Amino acid sequence: MLDLLSGFIVELRNAGLPVSLTENLDAMTAISHIPLEDREAFKYALGATLVKNHAHWRSFETVFEVYFSLRGPEYSITDGDGTGGDIDDFLRQMQDAQMKGEGNGGAGGMDQLTPEELMNILMNALMNGDQAMMRALARQAVQRFAGMEPGRPVGGTYYLYRTLRNLDLDGMSEKLMEASRQQVGGELTKLEERLERDEYNHRIEQFKQEVEAEIRRRLVADRGAEAMAKTLRKPLPEDVEFMHASRDEMQNLKKALQPLTRKLAAKLARKRRHGRKGPLDFRNTVRHSLAYGGVPAEPKFKYPRPAKPELIVVADISGSVAAFARFTLMLVYALSNQFSKVRAFVFIDGIDEVTDYFKKTEDVSEAIQRINTEADVIWVDGHSDYGHAFEVFWEKWGKEINPKSSVILLGDARNNYHASQAWVIKEMKQKARKVYWLNPEPRSYWNTGDSIVGEYGVHTDGVFECRNLRQLEAFVEKLA
Amino acid sequence: MAPRFDSVQQVRDGLKAVNYLADDGIAGVAFLADRLGKPILVEGPAGTGKTQLAKSIAEMTGARLIRLQCYEGLDESKALYEWNYKKQLLRIQADKNSDSWSDVHDDIFGDEFLLTRPLLEAITAEEPVVLLIDEVDRVEVETEALLLEILSEYQVSIPELGTITAKQIPMVFLTSNNTRELSEALKRRCLFLHVDYPQMDREKEIVLTKVEGITEMLADQIARIVRSIRQLDLKKAPSVSETLDWARTLVLLGLETIDAEQAKETLHVLLKYQTDIAKAAKELSID
16 A cells, blocks of 8 residues: 555656655555545545645546556456446346347346447436446446557547547437427427536536546556556646647636736735835935934835836737737736736737727637737738738837837747848837747747747847746746 | 544534535545644635635534634734733833832733734633634735744744643634645645535535525526536636525525526626626526
């Protein structure tokens, strides 16, 4: 047990969770108070002592599944030969009841069902929200459709895809809706329809998770926990790279962004309030000294007036870096009350101001949506042309840059070998308070191929690598 | 000291008896906290029953609840202890002539002149207490250090008096709305419990136990609508307490079931932003 647990903790650390020695010891003490058979309690005991940040919970859960999924009787692997105990018995009963003696009662459990029958049972299970049945079906589906071979070096996602393709879960949701309409005998009201749909989607999602867990269990049995944990290791939300995030990861990033902005705003506001006192206000001190016969007994200080910077964000929104630009804009706008004014420009090879999109709506994500569809950013062919975009920017809006404004340029500076027009940045630098460049590419890629970030970079106050939320957060904090 | 709870199940049942429906995680962590003698750091969105958990545990164990509400600018004299300066002055003046200096000196730094604040009070209490440190994320990072000694050793050091150690280890709950990252030192000393919005079934149960005179049917509908609304991308998702408010409103209106029209009219109880209300109404097709 100790070995297993220390392996588990090493894996947590590898996954990026900060687990200290005391927490490790706490975990050891904690599990001595918990009955080991109770898996849920065991999991929470480990979670409460080892994971101190909710964003890390998912990583913890994955590692936990891998390390402890094979333990406990109900999680043993049955190979579907019909000797598997309770669930199979239960299945048989269910099946008998449903098929009303279609002549395949008994012996083989689920194995002898045709795919159509299997689908029917699945539909019924989903319809009634029958958990045990769903689990059994997930098991059966994996066994039947995934085609898992021991030792084959493919990831779990491949098997998942194969299983789900055969089950056609997307169509299932429609069929379920249809069935429940019939059940009521007629039309559902819109509200009811929506609620039903959410309910079924929730159940289907549950079923998918069962399938995934089943595949994982089998893989662990095949390859061993450590190897498996390694392939499943995923970066924590704050370490996910913008440029390579999958759709799921994007969703998580979005969720992570909200609390992050809240935290950041609180921090910045606090910083403002508790900033150092202003310098001595000489005139005021002398004026007050008159009351004490000219002795400056009561020194007066200037009211601290920390500058709220004015922000001008110029973002490349071409395909490769769009996600990054979106996140930065969202973050900046969520913090907009920390700045005296925020203006946003987006470009690909043409450039357009989008400040108004944010003004009209309270909902930042809606604004972003509109930018993507409505902003006029294409000049010739829709390939990034930083040079032209900057030139136009300078012509149209260059006058409005003043010593109070900080300019932030977002992009990878992959200019498709167009002219750089770096003089614009140089001019900008002379007028603006600060000019920063944020680049979502790893530093080692800079200035390779058609990237000319160096050419622009020399004129700015700094080029920052900004690949994930952590780096973005650090930058914004520095800025305000 | 004898443990307060025998099993996780007992915690669960006990909490249920005082109308708090705990899930596996909550009951398990409360049980562990008692066994390990460690504080619990409860984190989660507003209105999910973090503070209520501490209150319910207190009620269930028959302990007195001592609450320290945190805010910016909280300091030692508000959280730990303070010398009763006026009384000390009086004492000195009262017998100006009689006592020698050393007597007075020893005298004015005694228990009599010490004003206990919540933390010290929890430590010195004879009877069982539950200490609730509410919204600990509101104090500055530096002030957090005040809590460290009491959380790990259950003692308070007063320079003039020495160290006061707890007579019994109280249950300690810290709640946080996560407006800032708490320091590692604090987190390390605590068990961590994240309280999230409940699953649909549990929410229904909560509505049923907390709202009087509600029908099962209505509670089910409410829980389902709330779940659907939480899935939307809103500024502020409805919390459990708002769900309860909504349920009470509907009961007061004398409804047995809810239809689209009524849902739309009362949606403002559940959601607090105009854009959110509009969005939810549109998404649920009750516009």
